Amino acid sequence: MIALITDFGIKDPYVGVVKGVIYSQGYTGSIVDICHHVVPYSIEHAQYILTTSYRYFPDNTIFLVVVDPGVGTQRNILLIHDGRYYFFMPDNGIAGCFNQNTIKVWSVDTQEFVHASSTFHGRDIFAMLASRLAMQGIEAIHCKEYTNYVQHPFPWYDIKVDTVYTKVVHIDRFGNCILSLPNEQYSLQLNAIIVNNKRYTLYHCKTYADVPLEAIGILKGSSGFIEICMNQKDVSKRLAVTTGDMVELFYE
Amino acid sequence: MIALITDFGIKDPYVGVVKGVIYSQGYTGSIVDICHHVVPYSIEHAQYILTTSYRYFPDNTIFLVVVDPGVGTQRNILLIHDGRYYFFMPDNGIAGCFNQNTIKVWSVDTQEFVHASSTFHGRDIFAMLASRLAMQGIEAIHCKEYTNYVQHPFPWYDIKVDTVYTKVVHIDRFGNCILSLPNEQYSLQLNAIIVNNKRYTLYHCKTYADVPLEAIGILKGSSGFIEICMNQKDVSKRLAVTTGDMVELFYE
Amino acid sequence: MIALITDFGIKDPYVGVVKGVIYSQGYTGSIVDICHHVVPYSIEHAQYILTTSYRYFPDNTIFLVVVDPGVGTQRNILLIHDGRYYFFMPDNGIAGCFNQNTIKVWSVDTQEFVHASSTFHGRDIFAMLASRLAMQGIEAIHCKEYTNYVQHPFPWYDIKVDTVYTKVVHIDRFGNCILSLPNEQYSLQLNAIIVNNKRYTLYHCKTYADVPLEAIGILKGSSGFIEICMNQKDVSKRLAVTTGDMVELFYE
Numbered sequence: 001m002i003a004l005i006t007d008f009g010i011k012d013p014y015v016g017v018v019k020g021v022i023y024s025q026g027y028t029g030s031i032v033d034i035c036h037h038v039v040p041y042s043i044e045h046a047q048y049i050l051t052t053s054y055r056y057f058p059d060n061t062i063f064l065v066v067v068d069p070g071v072g073t074q075r076n077i078l079l080i081h082d083g084r085y086y087f088f089m090p091d092n093g094i095a096g097c098f099n100q101n102t103i104k105v106w107s108v109d110t111q112e113f114v115h116a117s118s119t120f121h122g123r124d125i126f127a128m129l130a131s132r133l134a135m136q137g138i139e140a141i142h143c144k145e146y147t148n149y150v151q152h153p154f155p156w157y158d159i160k161v162d163t164v165y166t167k168v169v170h171i172d173r174f175g176n177c178i179l180s181l182p183n184e185q186y187s188l189q190l191n192a193i194i195v196n197n198k199r200y201t202l203y204h205c206k207t208y209a210d211v212p213l214e215a216i217g218i219l220k221g222s223s224g225f226i227e228i229c230m231n232q233k234d235v236s237k238r239l240a241v242t243t244g245d246m247v248e249l250f251y252e
Numbered sequence: 253m254i255a256l257i258t259d260f261g262i263k264d265p266y267v268g269v270v271k272g273v274i275y276s277q278g279y280t281g282s283i284v285d286i287c288h289h290v291v292p293y294s295i296e297h298a299q300y301i302l303t304t305s306y307r308y309f310p311d312n313t314i315f316l317v318v319v320d321p322g323v324g325t326q327r328n329i330l331l332i333h334d335g336r337y338y339f340f341m342p343d344n345g346i347a348g349c350f351n352q353n354t355i356k357v358w359s360v361d362t363q364e365f366v367h368a369s370s371t372f373h374g375r376d377i378f379a380m381l382a383s384r385l386a387m388q389g390i391e392a393i394h395c396k397e398y399t400n401y402v403q404h405p406f407p408w409y410d411i412k413v414d415t416v417y418t419k420v421v422h423i424d425r426f427g428n429c430i431l432s433l434p435n436e437q438y439s440l441q442l443n444a445i446i447v448n449n450k451r452y453t454l455y456h457c458k459t460y461a462d463v464p465l466e467a468i469g470i471l472k473g474s475s476g477f478i479e480i481c482m483n484q485k486d487v488s489k490r491l492a493v494t495t496g497d498m499v500e501l502f503y504e
Numbered sequence: 505m506i507a508l509i510t511d512f513g514i515k516d517p518y519v520g521v522v523k524g525v526i527y528s529q530g531y532t533g534s535i536v537d538i539c540h541h542v543v544p545y546s547i548e549h550a551q552y553i554l555t556t557s558y559r560y561f562p563d564n565t566i567f568l569v570v571v572d573p574g575v576g577t578q579r580n581i582l583l584i585h586d587g588r589y590y591f592f593m594p595d596n597g598i599a600g601c602f603n604q605n606t607i608k609v610w611s612v613d614t615q616e617f618v619h620a621s622s623t624f625h626g627r628d629i630f631a632m633l634a635s636r637l638a639m640q641g642i643e644a645i646h647c648k649e650y651t652n653y654v655q656h657p658f659p660w661y662d663i664k665v666d667t668v669y670t671k672v673v674h675i676d677r678f679g680n681c682i683l684s685l686p687n688e689q690y691s692l693q694l695n696a697i698i699v700n701n702k703r704y705t706l707y708h709c710k711t712y713a714d715v716p717l718e719a720i721g722i723l724k725g726s727s728g729f730i731e732i733c734m735n736q737k738d739v740s741k742r743l744a745v746t747t748g749d750m751v752e753l754f755y756e
Contacts, residue, residue, distance in 0.1 A: 001275060003268065003272070005265075007677070008677060009676075009677030010262070010514070010537075010539075010540075010541065011539070011541040011676070011677055012539070012674075012676045012677055013509075013538050013539045013553050013556060013557040014676075015537075016507065016536055016537055016538030016539060016557060017538070017556075017557050017560045019536050020507070020536065020538075020557065020560035020561040020562070020565075021560050023505060023534065023536070023561070023562050024560060024561060024562045030275065032268055032271050032272065032275070033262075033267075033268055034265050034268030034269070034272075035262075035263070035264065035265045035268060036262075037262065037263040040677065040678055040736075041736050049265050052265060052269075053265040053268060053269050053272065056269045056272035056273050056276060056375065057272040057275070057276060058272070058275050058276045061272075069712070069713065069736055070713050071711060071712070071713070072710060072711030072712070072713065072714075073711065073713050073714075117726035118710045118711040118723070118726075119711050119712060119723070119725065119726045119731075120726035120727075123560065123726070124726075170264075172261075172263070172264045172266070173259070173260060173261030173263055173264055173266075173292065174292055206324060206370045207323060207324025207325065207370040207371050208321070208323070208324070208371060209321065209322050209323070209324065209325050210324075210325075219370070219371070221371065222369035222370075222371045222372035222375070222376075223372075227371075232292075232293050232321055253527060255520065255524070257517075262514070282527065284520055284523050284524065284527070285514075285519075285520055286517045286520030286521070286524075287514075287515070287516070287517045287520060288514075289514065289515040301517050304517060304521075305517040305520060305521050305524065308521045308524035308525050308528060308627065309524040309527070309528060310524070310527050310528045313524075422516075424513075424515070424516045424518075425511070425512060425513030425515055425516055425544065426544055458576060458622045459575060459576030459577065459622040459623050460573070460575070460576070460623060461573065461574050461575070461576065461577050462576075462577075471622070471623070473623065474621035474622075474623045474624035474627070474628075475624075479623075484544075484545050484573055
């Protein structure tokens, strides 16, 4: 199985063309769209989408993570194996979401793709690599072990005495604000949040329907990260936050 | 075949993850996206999307209808069979779109899913049930017959003398306004509509290209419901309506 | 393989229903979404999406191109073969994107579809034709050779002395403006662009990351058409252009 994470959106034919290339190489398996709405060029958002989705896929799934502001420059393309899955991605920091002690990383030799465009490696290189790995195995990928890859830290949070500094890493369709703060940091003492210099009291809950009307809830999110939410309302609008905004939480 | 109707949108990895889980259970068939843009939490909109789509699918298709504002509360999960198709959905009224004399309904025992999150049953329960039903048949689903399920009425309209009270149940990409009024109620006497206290004369037509420039058309819609339309224009903007708005039609 | 290009969008169940019909006829292959966000009713935009995507698909792929403002009128439905692929589309000008000397064109006899709706031929006719062609071959399609089909010219540009008159044919998710001007017309002398009566100097580049901050770049696009771009910025907003807008380029 091949699964796709990109910032291509779906207004363009880019995703369809990537699939066309994969199938043109003879691949006959499934291709699953995980997300094509990564915030354009955002390494951190790509890390969030990847981290919260890949574990739910079958063993040996090949993930293409194409969020690639440096496309066409000298940046490397990485192949990563964590013992269960394979990942292709540009060497731009996304790989920092893995525990580096649990993965094996290769730099892919892309010299053979002499006719690749400068601006669409998803089609001209990544799609070719994914179909080849799926059909012929890792021996068919020209690559060498590589340890000096770029690592953007993820998740990002900082705990100082009674304050947690973190950020909104994702806002879902319902407006729920997911923080770059793992559920392991959840505590019933986390009773307030400051966003844009305003302080809000938080209501602890297990699910959205528990939250009283107009209250702002906090819960352990299904993605593994703490969420700020309301009951059938868009809390991101209420707090006027966007993806990437800094927030502070308080233990009280 | 498994087909999906949700209000998850596609900016989040939720739909991809549901597919990942289905395939992880060993399912190898097709998964078709019908719609992930159900108006968030809207039972009625879910009913419209389901009603107008399921008949076009192959026999034995399994439909997951996950519009579930009560996720994580004590609401039941239903399995429905109409003799041709299977449907999983929360017990929140969506089932009211079926003729209850033609379906068999079960309440699913979800006790086994002890590790399910409180907020993402699409991934943790519905996906598991769909793949199991597809691969092992209905005997593998722990459920008991159930008749006391919630039924939200659909479609909704009320005919009083010369007036039809109904609502806009869906606005399509072209701005066509589909009413909660079946084509069987169509009549050449339906000559005017009142929306937001304004009255508009309706032009009867068979297809969009028949409608004169700037006129507002009425036709028997391809979905089985009466549509208000214009010729290559967005009538929803012209009338300033949104999904769920009440309208009145007049027989003259 | 069947691949889809439509202006249906994805908020409606239309695309899912088309797939349901295709599978209901017994087809078991893949169906790939190329693009459902063709600008509504835009022949020219459909031509751009088709032209820049189909070559990347496997031999014998069947393309459904359903951008059809005249649905339900007497317009013909075309079947086209270019020696490698098959295409079904309404006879409304889209076919003008092919070199007419390299294709064979048939008009499809749709009399048998007596129960087709007037407004959704994607579901009632095109889906039936695609599955039949895929499963039974061209002998099963009732059609006759046809040469008098409508041809909307594509791409559109006009070179006069030192000025190229053309238009923005597509704006991608990143805001890059793709011109209706093939890469073959690229020249290092193309040094300025006029949009909305304002003149901008162009910076020649190979990829987006080459462009200096705030500069406006020009490059040979990966789609085969010249692009105007910025480095991690939305140039369409900077220039305030939309799809279809006229622009002038200057050789200096």
